[in-house]
Amino acid sequence: MSLDGLSVVNIELTSRCNKNCWMCGRRKIERDYPGLAEWGDMDFALVKTIAKQLPPGIVVQFHDNGEPLLYPRFGDAVKLFKKQIKCTDTNGKLLMKKADEIIDNLDTLTISTFERDPEADEQYALMEKFLAYKGDRKPNVIIRCLGEMDLARYQKLGCIIATRILHSPMGSFAYKKPPTVPEIGICLDLLTHLVIKRDGTVATCVRFDPNRYGVLGNIKETSLEDIWNGKLRQSYLQHHIRGQRNKVPLCQTCEFWGVPTGR
Template sequence: MFKQAALRKLAGLARRFPPNSRLAPRQDVVGDVAPATPADLPATLAPTAVIASEPPALDQSPEGAAGLWLLHTKGPYLLARGGDRVPPPITANIALTNKCNLRCEICGSQKSLDLTGSRRRHSDLDRLKSVADTLFPFLVTVELNSQGDPLLYPNFEDVLKLIKKHDCEIKVQTNGTLFKDSIIDLLVDMYGEVNISLDAVGPKFDAVRKGGIWAKAEPGMRAFLARRDPEKLQVGLYPTVTKRTVGEAVSIVEWSRDVGIDTIVFHRYNPLPDGMSIEEPPTQDEYDTARAAVHAWCVENNSPLNVHFEGERLNPDPVPSRRSKFASAVKQSFRRYYIPPSYPVDPGLPGADPVYVCDAPNSYVEIGLDAQVSACCRSQDIALGYATSVEAFADSWFGHNYARIRHSLTRDYDGQYPLPNCESCVKFFAPNSSCGRTAVPYEGSSTVHPDGLSLAIDGDIVLDQIVPFEDKVYRAAGITPGIDIRAFDLVEADAPLTRVESLEAVKRGPSGCYFFTGRTVFFTTTDGKDARFSFSRRRYALRSKAVSDRGPGHDAPADRERPIVDQGTDRVAAL
């Protein structure tokens, strides 16, 4: 429960900063809820507070959303650091594990982690508790969707307790094979949504979800759906449409109707690089045929669930949400200041922010396995800071790197993106807003660019994404931009390797040498063994020369606050 002092401050701030809408209320939302007033705040704070339906999303002005900061015991500090002009994120995706029990052909992250031999691990629970103390007081939703399946996390119950303690909602993505009774007991007690990655039912499920068995998975899903309260927990499906599964669309919709699924969002398979997967996207004719069949089914059956193909709703009329209970009425009321999508949207389309092409850096934050802060799910390889304390989070959220990223995503900005991932993402999701813009080229011996990111790295940068290049030479790409690589050594275990001046020198040179080019390092191991962690059990990392010069055993202070940075995608994994 929130303290009354914080509520009085919140009410005072609401009077000081009335909403100044940049966007009219959404017309597709059924029902509305007014912001809580000082008179009715205590009555709306019950953990099981009931609201008629999801409140509409309005303007995301810093003034309107600033009151969320005051739900934190260090709210005044956060406001003083910049919270009076930058709103808090209302959603954080927390990485719990990079382990998964399946090996699906559609999963690029799984494929990549297997190829690179990356470490399979869980997030440290004590570190997660620090993240919860830092972020959860002002978060509305905690998303659990990491590289692996979050239901495999051994301390899953503890994580849900932390979420409940702070009256947050959950958003869980799972593969549908892990609904055992103990997991169901935990989930049905929560508020929010659970999304299941399900591309086929019956025998086809066994074929496309490698390691999954429909006869074992379906009873668990049915048991979960039978026990959940649809007024507090929504359940959706997220099928990937491939050449192998395009004919399964109607079967998926029929099964979903029978078991009580609320929403299905079909999305087309985005092919992995050549040779990584046997999956293929459907042809346009196949895709159109499947879409037409599902649309016809929705019309004929007066569909009781919302069905979407990409962003297009196929049922003639939207099905009202059955959700009416929320973890916190006060927190839910703040949704009106946030634009729902956390991805780029062209102007004029539903959910488009009038100021920002992409609103993710204002409303969403990605937290990696080591509590590193990233701007979104597509930029997990770039740590902008840490969420291990309020002070550390404030350093990043209100810092110059985030400011540059936000400014680069305003609709009237025509310069380069400081965040490399923005270039391809905007081109894909909002092509009319791309206008030929490119990302800052982090190239050359120094990767510091006047308009780019400027990152101060505290500790080692661990290279997890290592792949064979040729004849005992290995490559690790995607090194953190915004650092001067001249200030770093490559270390094997705890020993610096030898820097050389070209790739050719690496190929013909002595064992244990390396060469930097742009955001990539090429190297050989000291003993000729495979450099990937799953083979060598050794760690390769970039280490500041100042630390390297002190010799082995001095990689970082034992009591340092910030953990090592993993150079990887932080979103999928394997056992």
């Protein structure tokens, strides 16, 4: 067995967040299902365990359901992954506070912006300050614009702009326009992706999943290689190959196919 085909792993360093985004499903969880809102950080020893199991050359993203820069040892965690492409997505609040843990450590950094954000001006000012401080050093910065945004404003910063359409806060459905479907008819996330939650739980993707339908195992108990090649994931993959997404619990209501769609 091997990890052949795996190209992206998301590591949830923390599930804590410091921003109240109106379109985020975690706010409904906190309000309606407080028992599920057990936010916290990944043990650093577990980060070390994960780093030893990942193949070289793949993309490692240090986020899932939380703000990664809140992780107390963010810079130290990133440095463990010397042979991978290191990326993360942030709301930008801690850009300057964590600047020296980010710069010349990450390969790419995505800053997420979204329509009707009351903190947009404050966020923009932080981006300007961070970019000036970073200069020509790594990481390459991408600005992700969700929904209807003034793109011209962000284009002035000289970064790559990635537009995205919004969907329901409770999952990847009810998109503002139909998501892109790959011509092979198989979800590219399921085909190439794994997510490791802060407690070691391994899941198929980063889709909002409060019921944990996408859980495949736990890296504390089973190697990532065995989870990747395990019967459960293979059964999900075969359903997708046969055009039977409706037989995979998490995929039944999901409209995302692993191909981000711009506006």
